[in-house]
Amino acid sequence: MAEGEKGTHYADFECYGFDSLKALQKFRKSFPEKMKGEYCYQLSTCAMSNGRYKNIDIVSADHYKQFIKLVKASGINI
Template identity: 40%
Template structure:
């Protein structure tokens, strides 16, 4: 059971005098919900992931997280058709496809690792190559974990 808080006034103050300070939560701008400058300085400074309610890792602090997409364009040689573009979210998915369907000599391939799109909705290429093994080595050399 909690004890009720009582305010004891100083002997030289009249009994009706109110303390000149208030709690920070009471100091808002005319009830508009904006915190006072004192309350702003007391806010939490630890980054917390709201979905999991866990502290974020240190590698995410100060920068945006980058989600990569692997794009593979496949086109038959000497063809006027548009190339077929496949999209993968992980390198394991691409390796699984290449085990089932290896590259053929009658097609040309283009592999690109995209970190997103720009304002004109063009992919931003982090790494690109014409052959699968070359592409995998390039990603490993760059130290990117997909």
């Protein structure tokens, strides 16, 4: 997950990693999204191609609730 204020360059966003969907849900319960914020949620995996690591998106969304719905609809258990 990455978050920052709208209009901020993406390089200045704060990035977070979670080991489970429950950990993300617990974090969002303590720190809800703000109207002035811009968010990016990604579920991805890492693969090696030609000796380089490559990040492959599985599910991505701009809002928390949308991301949760997409993850649950995908049937992935994280």
